Amino acid sequence: ETGVTQTPRHLVMGMTNKKSLKCEQHLGHNAMYWYKQSAKKPLELMFVYSLEERVENNSVPSRFSPECPNSSHLFLHLHTLQPEDSALYLCASSQGRFNTGELFFGEGSRLTVL
Amino acid sequence: AQSVTQLGSHVSVSEGALVLLRCNYSSSVPPYLFWYVQYPNQGLQLLLKYTSAATLVKGINGFEAEFKKSETSFHLTKPSAHMRDAAEYFCAVTGHGSGNTGKLIFGQGTTLQVKP
Numbered sequence: 001e002t003g004v005t006q007t008p009r010h011l012v013m014g015m016t017n018k019k020s021l022k023c024e025q026h027l028g029h030n031a032m033y034w035y036k037q038s039a040k041k042p043l044e045l046m047f048v049y050s051l052e053e054r055v056e057n058n059s060v061p062s063r064f065s066p067e068c069p070n071s072s073h074l075f076l077h078l079h080t081l082q083p084e085d086s087a088l089y090l091c092a093s094s095q096g097r098f099n100t101g102e103l104f105f106g107e108g109s110r111l112t113v114l
Numbered sequence: 115a116q117s118v119t120q121l122g123s124h125v126s127v128s129e130g131a132l133v134l135l136r137c138n139y140s141s142s143v144p145p146y147l148f149w150y151v152q153y154p155n156q157g158l159q160l161l162l163k164y165t166s167a168a169t170l171v172k173g174i175n176g177f178e179a180e181f182k183k184s185e186t187s188f189h190l191t192k193p194s195a196h197m198r199d200a201a202e203y204f205c206a207v208t209g210h211g212s213g214n215t216g217k218l219i220f221g222q223g224t225t226l227q228v229k230p
Contacts, residue, residue, distance in 0.1 A: 004157070040123075043158075043204070043220040056217075090157055102148075103218065105157030 003027045006091050006106035014114050015081060021109045023074040023091030031096060032074040033103065034066060037088040049074060050096075081113045116141045116207045120221035128229050133177075133192040135224050137205030140186065147188040148206040148218070149179055158204060164188060175199070200228045 004025045013019050025032065034046040048056035049068040063085075065077040074091055088110050092103040121136040139145055146165050150158040162173025169181040175198075179190045188205060205221040 006157075040222070042222045045217065092157075102160055102163060103158070105159070107155070107157045 002106075003104050004091055004093055004106035006089075006109050008109060009107065010110045010112075012112045012114065013078070013081065015083075017081075018077070018079040020078065021076040021089055021091075021111075023076075023106055025072055025074075025091075025093040025104070027093055027095075027104060029093040029095045029104070030071050031094045032068060032071075033092040033094075034074065034076050035090040035092060035105075037090055037108070043090070047076075078111075081111075083113050086111055086113045116143075116145065116217075116219045118205050118207050118219055118221035120203075120205050120224050122224055123222065124225045124227065126227040126229060127195045129197055130194050133190070133195045133199065133226065135190040135203050135205075135226065137179075137188045137190065137221060138186050139188060139205070139207045141207055146208050147179075147181060148208075149173065149177070149188075149190050150204045150206060150220075151175075152202045152204065152223075154201070161190070161203075195226075195228045197228050197230065200226055202226070 007022045031050045033048050036044045036046055045058050046060045047066045052068050052071055063080050067075040088108040090108045091106040094103050117140045119138045127133055148163045149161040151161050152158045161177050162171045162179055164171050164181045172178045177192045179188050181188050202223045202225050204223045206218050208218045
């Protein structure tokens with residue numbers, strides 16, 4: 001199995017739908033992250049979980065709701081999204097929060113909001 | 115606070131030519147610096163990192179980068195480009211020591227095109 005697995009790889013949803021993105025890491029790490037990658041913009045850090053506790057929330061709208069039930073799993077629950085939320089959502093993990101900055105990324109979930 | 119500027123959003127080289135991707139950083143504390151690569155339809159993968167040891171850092175796939183404090187630069191190079199190097203490259207910085215928030219700050223990315 002790859003180190004960080006994200007599902008689904010592609011998701012199309014309407015603005016009134018509710019969906020979830022899932023991330024699972026098989027590396028034994030204790031920190032997990034959600035990043036948003038939009039065209040022509042730097043990666044935006046959304047949430048950080050360290051030892052299953054949310055330690056960072058970078059002014060993300062409440063229509064994005066993270067959940068970290070254990071150190072291996074991370075979810076991003078989505079509801080009433082806007083078209084501008086269309087992007088690639090990347091999950092990452094590390095041993096220690098940021099630590100020396102070496103993050104292991106999943107392949108991403110490509111989200112399209114109609 | 116830290117920031118990263120990648121000069122040139124798009125770089126095109128011929129196969130076998132030198133690759134040079136530019137990155138300048140700003141940091142109020144001694145920095146850790148990184149280059150990540152993103153191949154099409156994939157996540158980011160660490161190429162190399164500088165963490166205050168040797169200033170010339172060697173990474174995977176023949177890439178290397180040199181930390182130059184006087185120029186606040188961390189440019190990425192490879193002597194001879196290969197078609198498989200076509201990807202997007204991200205420079206990133208975080209700080210260590212007092213005042214470090216631990217946050218990894220990414221540049222906007224540089225797309226490398228390799229022509230046959």
